[in-house]
Amino acid sequence: MVCGLLTLHSDQGRNFESALVKEVCQLFGVAKTRTTAYHPQSDGLVERMNRTLLDLLAKASIDHPDDWDAHLDRVLLAYRSSVHHTTGATPSRVIFGREMRLPVDLVYGLPENAPEESVGEYTRRLRQDLEQLYETVRGKAGREQRRQKFWKDRKAHGPVYEPGDQVWMQ
Numbered sequence: 001m002v003c004g005l006l007t008l009h010s011d012q013g014r015n016f017e018s019a020l021v022k023e024v025c026q027l028f029g030v031a032k033t034r035t036t037a038y039h040p041q042s043d044g045l046v047e048r049m050n051r052t053l054l055d056l057l058a059k060a061s062i063d064h065p066d067d068w069d070a071h072l073d074r075v076l077l078a079y080r081s082s083v084h085h086t087t088g089a090t091p092s093r094v095i096f097g098r099e100m101r102l103p104v105d106l107v108y109g110l111p112e113n114a115p116e117e118s119v120g121e122y123t124r125r126l127r128q129d130l131e132q133l134y135e136t137v138r139g140k141a142g143r144e145q146r147r148q149k150f151w152k153d154r155k156a157h158g159p160v161y162e163p164g165d166q167v168w169m170q
Contacts, residue, residue, distance in 0.1 A: 007031045011043060053079065077102075086144045087137045094137060097130045 008025060010016035012034050025032045035042040056079065060071035080091045081100045092100040101110070117125070161167065 005030045007033060009033045009035070009043075011035050012037050086141055088140050089133060089137060094133065097126045097133070 005028070008016075008021075008030050010032075015021070016034070022032065024030075041047070053075065056075045057068045057071060058065070060075050061068040077100075081102060083090055087094060090099060092098075
């Protein structure tokens with residue numbers, strides 16, 4: 001476990017409703033919530049990530065679609081190390097406060113100019129960097145949500161009723 005979860009939100013799949021998951025959640029003080037059955041729309045972010053992952057896997061395994069699992073590690077590496085439009089950062093940086101070390105770093109090495117700092121200094125700097133990053137991500141995500149809402153609402157028109165119009169009621 002990378003960090004302590006406060007809430008685990010999942011669908012109602014058997015693997016998430018097992019006694020083991022319930023016991024682990026209880027042990028670590030994690031609140032378990034679930035979506036309504038057969039309603040994937042309530043997991044919009046997860047469903048969007050799954051769609052992106054499926055698209056990437058389809059492209060990576062275009063010659064041998066049955067071997068998609070052989071490409072999964074590389075596809076996830078690409079996803080986690082790519083800057084996302086909505087956040088302006090990589091998922092790795094948002095979670096860990098730094099960019100991932102990639103295979104190319106083994107070839108070319110890492111920058112040598114990293115300052116020497118104590119554990120306390122590193123922790124303080126990491127906390128400040130993450131707070132600043134989270135503030136930036138929240139701002140960008142909010143702007144992106146407003147932009148998407150504007151474009152969606154632009155085409156969302158309900159029927160216009162005039163006084164005296166006949167309507168069907170159930």
